[in-house]
Amino acid sequence: MNTFEVKDMTCGHCSSTITKAVKALDPGATVQIDINAHRVQIESDTLHAGQWSDVIRQAGYTPVAIQDGAQAAAPVAAPARKGGCCCG
Structure with missing residues (x-):
């Protein structure tokens, strides 16, 4: 299981965007x-x-990998969004 903290994921639209990106590369992935x-x-x-x-x-x-309940890496700046999220 790969776990990430994504502080800038704030709504269902964000959740859907991430799920679609994952499923585009691995349709069998569980998200x-x-x-x-x-x-x-x-x-x-x-x-x-x-x-x-x-x-x-x-x-x-901006994902931060989480392993065994601890942060495993510092966040890296996300690219500018095209159109942005509905929540700003």
């Missing part, structure tokens, strides 16, 4: 999202955590 906790969990045999982090970043968000 669990907790918007209130800003957590994304991806279960996949296709890519590793660093690659999933890149997928979330390319979708316009």
